[in-house]
Amino acid sequence: MGILLNNMRTTVRHSGDSALDRTIISRCKNRDAEAFSMIVDQYQARIYGFVRRMLRNTEDAEDVAQEVFIKAFENFDRFDGRASLSTWLFKIASNLCIDRARKRGRRPELVSLEPGNGEGIHDAADSRWDPQSSAVTSEMEQAIEEALAQLSEKLRSVLLLHDLEELSYEEISKAVGIPVGTVKSRLFLARNQLQQALKRYLIGEARQ
């Protein structure tokens, strides 16, 4: 039994969620806690990371991330396999984040995209930037984390799901419950805001 479980664990870790072993999913549907722990193993970092960036509060994030997995376990019989498991988990996470934000009285901020300091909102890629040769510094990451925190929740969720979690437009549409066209629009706006923030950071760095 132990060997079988270890083999299954390996299968889950080394495959995408679309290839998740059917046995594990059917065991989860039968409320098998051991099988479900393999799913937690595989997704805990992604779900926790998403929730932490959405809520910007470690305590809330830990609580909500736990809630995501508990809800998933208790409602696993509702998972019909039409969406991938990751999409389903991110959908639960997204809904719980919205609920928590509402409870905390935080309303999603309105999106302001007025160009500031002469920077257009639709700049093409900065010619100074060469992803092949430039290393992403931790300061740059910090600047992006701060810029992410400034995005409205609806823009942030789409950006994180697409650019960090690599979900497709269709998967995000299902997870967040918005049309594909809206996903693209929000992604475009979110990237522009982030790019502006990073430019401000780079300009500040160049002046120093």
Added chain:
Amino acid sequence: MNREKIVQKVQHEERLTPKESAFLEAMLEEQRGQEAVAVVKSLKRDEPSLAWRSSVNERIAKSAVKPRRSRQFIKVAPPVVLAAALTAWFVLGYGGSENLPGANSTSITSFLYEWHEEASAAVILPDAGTDLDGFLNRTGHQSRSDVDELLYGGSVIERL
């Protein structure tokens, strides 16, 4: 294609024409090369703490032993209750009493008792030369039968 106009429509989440959608796709492709996108892709994923994980395990284990009563009950209960209610209505209510003999009975017990008495009386036949009035008094047999009335226009016993 008016770029500003498309951006405005995107900001207001307005529906785009197919041409505008294609233009938005092109702008998204262009953004792929931006440093901000590269930095987001490189962001680290935090692993939650071991305490967090053990708390999840504990809650899942608790949830796993809880009987899955609610949804099963909700699925099964309404048809069972409906069937029971219909049966009770049919047997005890007017729907049953109108069609069954012993319509005066208010309960199954009294109806069965009455039905049994009538059936017993029907099979006890008087011998030849028996005092008929005495027999009827002894057996409690009714002197007038609805069936006789219907078939012969009066009680057969009275004609004897």
